[in-house]
Amino acid sequence: MVAAQIALEKLRQRDQLLTTENEMFKMENVNHKKKVMELEAELKKLSGQQNLQQRIHHHAKIKEENNLLKIQNEDLSIKLQRTETILSRVKEELAHFRATNGRSPYINFDEEQQLNNKLKETEEQRLQLAQKLLGLCTSILKAAGIPRAPNVSLSAAEEALEQLKNRISLLERELQDLKFKNKITSERARLSELIPQPSPSPNRLSQNQTPNRIFIIVRIVNRVAVLSSKMSSAASFSSICIDRGYYWKDEAKSTKVRKLCVRSSVASTPQSSQFAKIKAQKSEKTIQVAVLGASGYTGSEIVRLLANHPYFGITLMTADRKAGQSIGSVFPHLITQDLPDMVAIKDADFSNVDAVFCCLPHGTTQEIIKGLPKGLKIVDLSADFRLQDIGEYEKWYGQPHRAPDLQKEAVYGLTEIHRREIQNVRLVANPGCYPTSIQIPLVPLIKAKLIELKNIIIDAKSGVSGAGRGAKEANLYTEIAEGIHSYGITSHRHVPEIEQGLSNAANSKITVSFTPHLMPMSRGMQSTIYVEMAPGVSVEDLYQQLSTFYENEEFVILLKKSEVPHTRHVRGSNYCVMNVFPDRIPGRAIIISVIDNLVKGASGQALQNLNLMMGIPENTGLLYMPLFP
Numbered sequence: 355m356v357a358a359q360i361a362l363e364k365l366r367q368r369d370q371l372l373t374t375e376n377e378m379f380k381m382e383n384v385n386h387k388k389k390v391m392e393l394e395a396e397l398k399k400l401s402g403q404q405n406l407q408q409r410i411h412h413h414a415k416i417k418e419e420n421n422l423l424k425i426q427n428e429d430l431s432i433k434l435q436r437t438e439t440i441l442s443r444v445k446e447e448l449a450h451f452r453a454t455n456g457r458s459p460y461i462n463f464d465e466e467q468q469l470n471n472k473l474k475e476t477e478e479q480r481l482q483l484a485q486k487l488l489g490l491c492t493s494i495l496k497a498a499g500i501p502r503a504p505n506v507s508l509s510a511a512e513e514a515l516e517q518l519k520n521r522i523s524l525l526e527r528e529l530q531d532l533k534f535k536n537k538i539t540s541e542r543a544r545l546s547e548l549i550p551q552p553s554p555s556p557n558r559l560s561q562n563q564t565p566n567r568i569f570i571i572v573r574i575v576n577r578v579a580v581l582s583s584k585m586s587s588a589a590s591f592s593s594i595c596i597d598r599g600y601y602w603k604d605e606a607k608s609t610k611v612r613k614l615c616v617r618s619s620v621a622s623t624p625q626s627s628q629f630a631k632i633k634a635q636k637s638e639k640t641i642q643v644a645v646l647g648a649s650g651y652t653g654s655e656i657v658r659l660l661a662n663h664p665y666f667g668i669t670l671m672t673a674d675r676k677a678g679q680s681i682g683s684v685f686p687h688l689i690t691q692d693l694p695d696m697v698a699i700k701d702a703d704f705s706n707v708d709a710v711f712c713c714l715p716h717g718t719t720q721e722i723i724k725g726l727p728k729g730l731k732i733v734d735l736s737a738d739f740r741l742q743d744i745g746e747y748e749k750w751y752g753q754p755h756r757a758p759d760l761q762k763e764a765v766y767g768l769t770e771i772h773r774r775e776i777q778n779v780r781l782v783a784n785p786g787c788y789p790t791s792i793q794i795p796l797v798p799l800i801k802a803k804l805i806e807l808k809n810i811i812i813d814a815k816s817g818v819s820g821a822g823r824g825a826k827e828a829n830l831y832t833e834i835a836e837g838i839h840s841y842g843i844t845s846h847r848h849v850p851e852i853e854q855g856l857s858n859a860a861n862s863k864i865t866v867s868f869t870p871h872l873m874p875m876s877r878g879m880q881s882t883i884y885v886e887m888a889p890g891v892s893v894e895d896l897y898q899q900l901s902t903f904y905e906n907e908e909f910v911i912l913l914k915k916s917e918v919p920h921t922r923h924v925r926g927s928n929y930c931v932m933n934v935f936p937d938r939i940p941g942r943a944i945i946i947s948v949i950d951n952l953v954k955g956a957s958g959q960a961l962q963n964l965n966l967m968m969g970i971p972e973n974t975g976l977l978y979m980p981l982f983p
């Protein structure tokens with residue numbers, strides 16, 4: 355650039371010189387012409403006064419002079435021409451040079467001036483910046499504690515800056531370690547509250563040493579280990595070893611002491627500590643859960659409910675047609691959930707899973723649950739393990755039962771009625787949505803013998819999501835909208851489930867009249883139930899029984915007398931809202947019960963059950979208010 359500028363300057367000077375020389379030649383030429391004219395005038399004058407000889411002589415002299423001048427003039431003209439040629443060549447060269455430097459070919463002297471001014475300004479700014487840089491370098495060296503260096507250099511400042519950065523990241527890691535230490539201390543405190551004092555008879559499980567409690571203890575110990583492995587100061591927490599005498603359900607017979615020993619990793623690099631930070635946030639939740647069928651309606655509802663659950667974290671999700679996709683791409687309303695992509699069941703890894711929500715179609719479910727690792731807690735939302743009598747299952751579902759042993763093990767998960775059994779079981783058969791809305795009001799009345807066991811008529815209505823997400827002609831908008839669709843009259847597969855629950859409560863066989871209807875709404879379910887009261891029983895008695903039976907229940911709400919339950923008041927919540935009304939026919943009563951089929955009728959109740967199975971408060975993660983309007 356500088357060389358180019360010098361070359362440009364030289365060309366410009368040469369240009370000026372030639373222009374001046376040219377001007378001078380022009381002027382000289384003009385003068386010579388003037389002189390010729392003067393001499394000619396003088397010749398004219400003289401020729402009038404001199405004699406002929408003199409005049410001839412004079413004339414010859416003048417002619418000679420004139421010829422000389424002409425020659426000189428021609429010479430000058432040639433020189434002028436040559437100079438002009440050189441000048442135009444120089445101009446051409448200059449234009450070419452400017453053009454190749456990205457500037458306009460012809461010199462604009464104003465622009466040149468502006469550029470020169472700008473150059474000056476830039477130079478001044480450069481000086482100012484250099485001064486600032488010097489000040490900055492001095493400050494960095496000072497901050498790094500380097501005594502006043504005689505020559506403050508950029509490289510010395512860079513070195514000092516690097517030292518400062520290292521110190522900061524060291525402090526950050528120390529801070530992180532302190533946070534982990536605090537968490538470990540609090541987890542240990544929690545652990546010592548949960549671990550019972552050594553019992554005098556170590557072979558028996560004490561009351562608060564239930565498998566659930568032990569399970570939570572194990573999870574906390576693991577969590578402490580995870581936290582400690584994230585710490586960069588390996589020396590202070592190099593190993594955590596817990597040596598306690600508690601027993602697993604399957605190991606209760608042996609006196610073997612379970613020993614958990616986890617070692618931490620060595621100090622981590624800044625990158626790995628950042629990675630560990632992200633992983634730590636993810637593994638904050640103590641119990642890891644798998645959702646099989648997460649791409650369906652009930653599966654996605656589980657994902658929604660678990661978003662705010664303090665202990666359950668989702669570590670695995672499966673899908674069939676949608677395997678390989680993220681939950682956010684299949685259900686955009688769940689896009690904020692940072693979860694692993696859904697995989698096909700055959701590719702699922704259950705090694706880090708503690709509990710499973712099985713949200714698959716009936717039939718498929720039996721085979722899949724049969725193949726799951728034995729230690730897992732399972733809540734099955736399908737109908738596969740709901741019917742105690744395998745023969746009934748085969749009759750109503752039209753297929754053989756392929757896991758009869760598991761059927762014997764399963765507990766029917768109507769939480770408010772079977773809470774005690776649910777707490778200690780491995781496999782829970784979550785009730786169907788219609789049976790939930792029907793059994794919740796009827797079981798307490800049957801148990802108290804307040805209603806007749808005959809002539810129970812149930813008129814039930816469901817939102818379309820009850821039919822799942824799969825595309826079916828019957829669920830098209832045109833088939834559903836602006837009308838009510840009765841179906842499964844006397845033959846719906848929920849009939850045996852409803853009759854099983856009511857018959858168990860009555861200790862005698864009950865047959866019901868059940869008609870479901872599809873309603874033009876996405877969620878919600880209402881069961882309107884017509885019953886005959888036992889002799890001498892009033893609607894007030896029914897009301898009192900329901901009120902007493904459910905007075906401590908979080909999720910069952912008996913409205914004030916004569917208030918009418920509406921599905922729109924339970925949308926998105928785990929509540930079952932109900933009331934009882936006198937019929938116009940003497941001795942009869944009408945009960946109305948509403949739920950959200952996807953929450954209390956499926957995923958909400960499933961979560962309620964898993965909470966129980968894991969020994970944590972039953973309402974955890976379920977206190978969502980209904981969505982209204």
Ligand SMILES: NC(=O)C1=CN([C@@H]2O[C@H](COP(=O)(O)OP(=O)(O)OC[C@H]3O[C@@H](n4cnc5c(N)ncnc54)[C@H](OP(=O)(O)O)[C@@H]3O)[C@@H](O)[C@H]2O)C=CC1
Pocket residue numbers: 646647648649650651652653672673674675676677699712713714715716718735736737785786787819820821822823824951952955956
């Ligand atoms: N919807 C409701 O209100 C209620 C439903 N239930 C029961 O819960 C279960 C799930 O219902 P819902 O969520 O509505 O159903 P959906 O049809 O919405 O979802 C079914 C899920 O199962 C997956 N799936 C389907 N076939 C297979 C297979 N052969 N192998 C593995 N995975 C498969 C689907 O994957 P993909 O989509 O990727 O193919 C999807 O994730 C059913 O048994 C249902 O009866 C119980 C109470 C209420």
Ligand SMILES: CC(=O)N[C@@H](CCC(=O)OP(=O)(O)O)C(=O)O
Pocket residue numbers: 716735736737785786787788816817818819820821822848870872
């Ligand atoms: C509206 C609608 O179609 N509802 C479903 C019932 C809901 C359900 O899925 O019940 P299961 O869990 O017993 O399969 C039906 O009538 O088959």
